[in-house]
Each structure stands twice: as structure tokens, then as C-alpha cells.
Amino acid sequence: MEHVLPERQLKELQKAILDFMHTQGYAESLEVFARESGNDGFVADSKDRHHNLLAKKWTSVIRLQKKIMELETKLSKLQDDVRTGAVATRRGKPAEWLPRPPAQQTLAQHRAPITSVRFHPQYMVLATASEDMTVKIWDSESGDFERTLKGHTKTVQDMAFDAKGSVLVTCSADLTLRVWDVSDEYKCVRTLHGHDHCVSAVCFIGADKIASASRDKTVKIWELATGYCVKTLSGHSDWVRGLGVSTDSRMLCTASNDQSVRLWDLASGECKGDLRGHDNVVEVAKFAPVASHAFLRRLAGLPPVAVAKQNGSDGTSPDEPATSQFIISGSRDKTLRLWDCASLQLLHTFVGHDDWVRDFVVHPSGKTLLSVSDDKTMRVWDLITGRCAKTIEASEHFTTCIDFSSVNPLVATGSVDTTVQLWACR
Template sequence: MPGDIDKKYAGLLEKKWTSVIRLQKKVMDLECRLSEAEKEYLSGAPSREKRSPGEWIPRPPERHSLLGHRGPITRVLFHPVYGVALSASEDSTIKVWDYETGDLVSSSRDKTIKMWEVATGDCVRTFTGHRDWVRMVRVNADGALLASCSNDQTVRVWVVSSRPR
């Protein structure tokens, strides 16, 4: 019996120690990835540390008053790095606003994506090609590309100055 017990526990400490070392390595790898992601986020986004306390509070008048929804607005989100905001409305549209310039891109149930001149309210360009409700549209950092997704089970990338790809 004593020999069976010795066999049962032989190498157990070594196995546990190996598991601890493996887990510690994974933790260190994840901490490194987190640190890199935090550096990338902080380098691209303005932070309170980089601004004076007087700039933390918005001051009237507003920079832009972005009008364009035909129903109550139910949600608004800011992109953490780029100067765009998204708004969703009960009129079944999602709009992407460039709040630095005032430009607007909208998607809708009418299967189109539209670019708007906010100052005048004029539609500057209409992108057609989806066969069903366009659920969302995103603009890349330099404003040269749009990506849209639709209920027609497609994602399309649009070059703003040409046709869809």
C-alpha cells in the first residue's frame, strides 16, 4: 500500500509547478498585450492629462448642431479615436457624423447610403447596390472609404470618389 501511495503522488508537485509556470507565462503575455493596447489607445486619443482643466467642460455655443433624423434619436456614440459620432433614430436610420467638419453619412431601410452637406442639408451623393436594409455604415480615418453592412448578407466597401467594390 505505501508503494501505491508513493506512485500516486509521484511527480504531482512537478506537474503542478509546470502548470503554474505555464499559467504565469500566459498572464505575462496578456499583460504585455494589454500594455501595448493601452499605449496605442492613449497615443491616438486625446486625454484629460493632455488638456487643461478648463477644456474638460463643454462651453456654449455648440460646435455643430447635427440635424437630419426624422424621428426621435435613441442613441449616440462617439468613436474613441476618430472625430465621428453615430446616432440611431426611431426613423430606422443610423447616421455617422464627422463632428470635426460637419459632414454626414447615413444608412437606411431604403437600401441606400447617402452623404450629406450638413450646412445646407443637401444630399451630395447616394450609394446604391444593397438589396435590403442598410444597417450600418462606417467611415475610415481619412474619409476615403465607407464600409456598409446590410440585411442582404453583404458587407460593401465604397471608395467615396468612385463605385463600390
């Protein structure tokens, strides 16, 4: 009889079945099956990759069946909407969609405060990091918990997916970064050592490099393929809390306990600017996405790009890349600040939070900014006026992190109360 499975997969299945029989104590059946399948020398091993494989595959099949049924239901509803014209009744345009209370779902699996939330760039997947030393993976649409990533021995401080979503990198207070292969069931494929203190932030530089910030006052640049540290940026006088990379991967910005934001040239490793104005620790700093540039120019009273061509391609100096035009930072002084990378000048201060600003994200449309704070709120800022347009009670405790999905209209926020909230945008 011809086998449906290729020989290699057939052997894998047989070993998984034998392991299952051993685990369940079916000694006689195991002996017969081992002999008849040509696996007489089978020895059960809890460290073998076939251990519990059958149960894991069975669980995966059930989860996939559930997802298929949910998708079929949604597809049927969408087809009905198309037939009846209900799709046209949605309010507003996607560019105007904002999170609306109450939260659509609360994810509760962590045992300690949430430190970071990151949506997968291509799939409906959410990763959450915590002081409980783990990262958890969720289905962002259904809210179903999928798996836990273990390996770090202290708080997982931050994480980042690469642009394709094939790799997840995490950093921890255990002084290391870990690289996880998303396509291979999030297997940890590399651990990076080099920092002398807590590693507090991480981001990708293009597809092949990683930047990490640390309490050891440095930023390190790593090769993803080898895990080697290829450059160390020194200049801050205290803990480097956060960092962000420009869209063209030429510049890096960093936030520090020394109350400054620094601008770095990644090619030379030189500090190109020391931005000062905050009155307390700067928790986070990121380059404003290109979609927001036109609105930020209006906010700052700068001429439109078409008028500013005489100075450079985007109104900055000729050698200043367009994608690193503005930096936004958030601080324990309760404010967010907008900076001009070319002049190194403070352009605007966003005032409204009543406690530390912990994180922010710019809306995909570029028109608004969403920030979270220890005042337990999520605030929506109009980037044309610079004013707070909306305040949402995000948690019963300090709200520590936020991310906006690029796949579906969802915002995720994390809290010290150990939960993650998913907010539907409409």
C-alpha cells in the first residue's frame, strides 16, 4: 500500500505516536507498533523533539479548526453585508478611526506588570512582555492565548519584530537579548551578550541589524546573522531608556535618564545632536513617521515641503534625510516634545498628562498621536493643533506601553495591573 505521507514525515509521525504510547503507559501496544513500524530500537526521551509532539499537533489542529470556523462565519457576514449594502454604513474613514472605550478585550495571563506590547507586522498576532520574565503570543483578533516564550531570567523589558515578521528580538534585565524564529514556533536561535547592565530597549535597523539601549549608558549595534556587536555608541551620562531608528535606517535617536535625547549617525557612530528641554527622565524617543511630517510642519509653523525645496528635499539641510526630520519624546516630566532634527530645536510641547509619560505611537494616518501614562490614561493628540483631543481611561493602574496594529484597526495597551487591553478603532 502506498503511503500518503513522504517517508521522512511518516517516520516523524511514527516516533510521535510511540512517544505518546510511552507517555500514556501503553507498553504492550508500544512494543507491537514499534516492531511493525520498523522502530524496534525506539527509546523514549523527554528531551527528544518528538516528546509530546502528538499532543501539541492535536491542540494546534483544534485551534486551527476553531479559527477556520470563526473566519467562515465572518466571511458569511461580510458577504451578507455586501449583498445588502451594509458595508457602506461604516462611520468615517480608516484614517479617522480611533480607539473607542470600553476595551474590546482584556488579556490576562501574565503574573507581573506588562512592559511592552508589539503587533506582528503582517499577521493578527500580538506579543506581550512582562516583568514575569516571559513573552506571550496571542491571536489579536480572537484574544486567544497561543504560547509562552521562556528563556530570560529577569524582566523582559522590550521587544521588536523585523519588518517581515519572521524574527522577534527581546531584551531583558538579565543583560541579554534573545532572537526568536517566528516561523519555527518561536524557537530561540541566538542569545546576545555584551551589555554590562539591564537592556531596556531594542529596535531593528533595516533587516540585518539590531540596536539595543542599556542601563550601562551605551547603545550597541548587533549583526542579526552572527550575533556580534559591531558598534558601541557612548555619550549619555546615565541609563539609556529608549531608542528609535529613522525609516531610512541612517539615524538613531535615544532617550535617557540624563534628561536628554541624542541623535546619532549610524554610519559613523557620531552623536549629531543633544536635545535638551525635558525636566526629568526621558522614557521614550522615536522618529516621527513620514505620514505625519506634513501635519507636524503645520504644527511647528514651518513652510510646506514644496516651498522649502530651496533648502533641501524636505525643508531640512541638503544632507539631512527626509525620514529623520522630526523626533518625538516622552518624559517623566509629564510631557511629550517635538524636535526638529536639522536645527535641533524644540518645536512643540504636548501638555496634558498628569503623571509620567511612558510610551506613545503615531496613528498610521499621521494625523494623531496616542500616548499612555502613569496617570492611567491613553490620550489622543491632534498633530495639527498639538492639543489633546480625547482622554480614555485605559487601566486601573499605571499604563506602561502601547502599539497600533498595521493589520486591523486595533490598539493594544499594557498595564502594571498585569493585563493587556485591546481597543477596537472605529
